[in-house]
Amino acid sequence: MSQSKRRLTRLKLLANFFENVDIIAIYIKTDIIHNLFNENQTLDYNKLELFHLQYTDSLIELLTKIKKKKENDSLAVINEININNRYIEAFEEKKNDSFETDRKIYSGIFSEHLKNLYKDLTEDRAMLNWNDVLYFHKKYAAEFYRTEFDEEKLKPNSVPFYQYQDYCIERKLLGKLNIQNFKVRFVCGYRVERDEYELFKIFQSDEHFVFNVEEKKMYLIDDEDLESLNTNENESNQISIINQLKRKNEDLEETMEFKKKSLSEDVELVLKDYLRNLESIDIMSKIFDVNEETNILRAMLNLNINN
Structure with missing residues (x-):
């Protein structure tokens, strides 16, 4: 159960990062499954572990990869913003009043x-x-x-x-x-x-x-x-440059925030399939009979997440 809780914590952090409605819904559904086992000690915990191995772990792995790439992209944007800010400070110091x-x-x-x-x-x-x-x-x-x-x-x-x-x-x-x-x-x-x-x-x-x-x-x-x-x-043309750099930083910050939360169309479709599959089964009787070949996330991990 402690391992299941750690998975939930990671999934929640990812849901908070992306602020995606499907990821949030998946987290809630996974939390419900976790609590069913937590509140009923007669259930076989190995079945919960199997569920996580075939579903949750693959989802976490995919979202972590995407998150890492987005953070690297954001780091490049933040670096550009910081350089622009240094130029703004230098121009403002020299500004002729x-x-x-x-x-x-x-x-x-x-x-x-x-x-x-x-x-x-x-x-x-x-x-x-x-x-x-x-x-x-x-x-x-x-x-x-x-x-x-x-x-x-x-x-x-x-x-x-x-x-x-x-x-x-x-x-x-x-x-x-x-x-x-x-x-x-x-x-x-x-x-x-x-x-x-x-x-x-x-x-x-x-x-x-x-x-x-x-x-x-x-x-x-x-x-x-x-x-x-x-x-x-x-x-002063220096003031014009300052204003241009400030507007550029505003655009960069807005774009960075949008790209941070956006997902490619392929990933969006897979998430919907994941959620639909999760919601379509009888949790108590069928969720633990999932065969390895039915794991839709295996294909998802091979997606081109650069887009």
Whole structure:
């Protein structure tokens, strides 16, 4: 009886692992048979041992093999999750939190730059140092500027420009900036290969303009083109990588849990046959007359459990 109890314990652990309704039903039926012998000492325990040898042991052997393979597969997934977590931690440690602060400061610097540009144009002089505003894209474009966008929407139209040093500013834009005292806000940046664009919003208006860094031009962008662009605040590509890795880990964990409990169609069919056979016999009179050749689990042990 103690050996029978140990078998039941192993079968229960397997039922808990797979959470399969047929395995649970088989465990319950086996437990009932065990208790019949446990509560009736006049029964021949050798018949219970024969039942376990021909049924329970084969089932336990099969499920143990499948469980071991699934645990090995899960170990590989867990290893991948752990590696992803190490990368996430490393990226989070290096995450640059100064961009948001510098973005606001840059808006003020660019506003002052535009004001001085207008002053130089009206007084016919050229005193500006463009490095005062070019520092920002040099520092942040590679990590923060958006790379997926329709570049044609940011290209300049054929409009009149003022020439200032090596740079051009649309005449209409300069007039609108003057009305708002040259106050602007940096919205976001875009980057494709070596071309970089910065989008600005004019203070107290719905108007936006583009600073085309490569072509050294500033010009208004129309509403239709603007609506087709992603104008959300720039996000570090390291944060994007972090979010991708986190989503990957969530998918891996979900898939691992599903695969842990799933069984191949062949195994599912054999389990149903096993349960049907177990439930179709008269426990007290026939279960102990099972011939060796009727043991359906012998074939089950030869299944390709890799699927």
